[in-house]
Amino acid sequence: MNFFIKKCLFNKDRKRTAIIDEHDQYSYQDVVEHINYVVAKFKSMKISKQDTVAIIAEDSPMYIFTFWACILSHVKVMVVNIKTNEKDLREIFDLKRPKKIITDNIERYEKYTIPLIDIARLEGKKAKEDYCSFDSEETAFYLFTSGSTGMPKFVPHSIRDMEYCAKAFQKTEVGFLPSDKVFSVSKIPFAFGFGNIMYLPFYANSTVIMGEKNGIFSIINIVKELHPSVILAVPSVYGSLLKLMEERPNDIKFRESIACGETLPSQIAKDWEKRFRIPLLEGMGTTEFLYTFFTNTFSNNKIGSVGKVIKGYKAKILNENLNEVSDGTVGRLFVEGKSLTTGYLGSNSSEIKEEGMFTGDYFYKDDEDFFWYCGRSNDLFKVKGMWIKAETVENELLKLPFIKEAVVFRSEDKLNISSVCASVVVNSSQKISRSLINSFMRKNLEPYMIPQHYYELEKIPKGATGKIDRREVNKYHGKEIS
The missing domain is CATH 3.30.300.30 (ANL, C-terminal domain)
Structure with missing residues (x-):
């Protein structure tokens, strides 16, 4: 079995708590047994090696079990946002038609004439392990870009990409600790949420906090009831938390807070640090690279910047002639790193080169190697x-x-x-x-x-x-x- 998967799921004290939500908690042994059950159910449903399934569901422990069961069954996974509109879904399924859709909303997806599986049917536990062998570099799953400038793009990724991101992030000052309870407001279908929920905490031997996150008050309830030590979200969530939690409750003590996905307004960062006595650290990554390649840290933090490049990645600011510009000069961002996708499925991949890709963003770098976002190429x-x-x-x-x-x-x-x-x-x-x-x-x-x-x-x-x-x-x- 692949070393990375062993480290995430098997090489650990299986009595440790892996997942908690408002209703239950799961040890690492429970996680393995739930995964085993889904693997067995796939076989009984004739879902076999090299098939493709789409998961379109709310975040839940069952989502985690189902994804890992797909990986261990050598079944490719399309991780689809439940808010994807009908037009984009039809185009997605025209490009790659899954054998099954696994969902928690059967009625909504009946119109696509693809066999459906209620994710609740996959609930159960089984002790016996029966997994397929696979190549860690082949496509294991697909994420999708936001589609803000066109149809969401299919972004294939491999187990090797996950491993590369996990190793790079865990070597930073903001890597997760075994004692951490990690709460990602960003959901699984987004690359940031996918990393925060699906593999980084398991790689770090931490605990994942799950729960209903479809409103700011639900998010506040999770924070108050389950006491996460690490919170990860888009900046607007932090702004809402600050407005609705006017005073810092004595029992809310975050060790770490990270913002990605949007530009972090400086005032929110300052207010958060004042309220909770820890910095709100901004970072940045893309779906194509699977996770963050820039981050601020506790000892290297400049409010307004996305931080410094994470070791294992390289970033350059280039002009229109593809020459690197001097510090302080705005140009196009070009990033290199081994977690980069091999190319979009069914779309133009001209921005993706063998060594890296243009992200579509304009940046400048200061003389201390902090990177400053200036806007997308279309804004x-x-x-x-x-x-x-x-x-x-x-x-x-x-x-x-x-x-x-x-x-x-x-x-x-x-x-x-x-x-x-x-x-x-x-x-x-x-x-x-x-x-x-x-x-x-x-x-x-x-x-x-x-x-x-x-x-x-x-x-x-x-x-x-x-x-x-x-x-x-x-x-x-x-x-x-x-």
């Missing part, structure tokens, strides 16, 4: 030779009392002349105009950053991860505001 753009960061303009728009949501983008006319544009959602019946909005925008923005065109939408389209769906915005900006 950091040049107009009339000047760099414009969409987020900066969007933040100014959101300060206006009559604007609820905003997205800023570049548009080109028939003469290929670029302009700054914004689509907004208005939250009141006040009559607005381009001149009214610009009268506010001129107070804090340079003239070249002020949009030339405004459009009104009923809502900003967003994908399954909550990120702005720019492909939909590009199709329809809204009705122009004169």
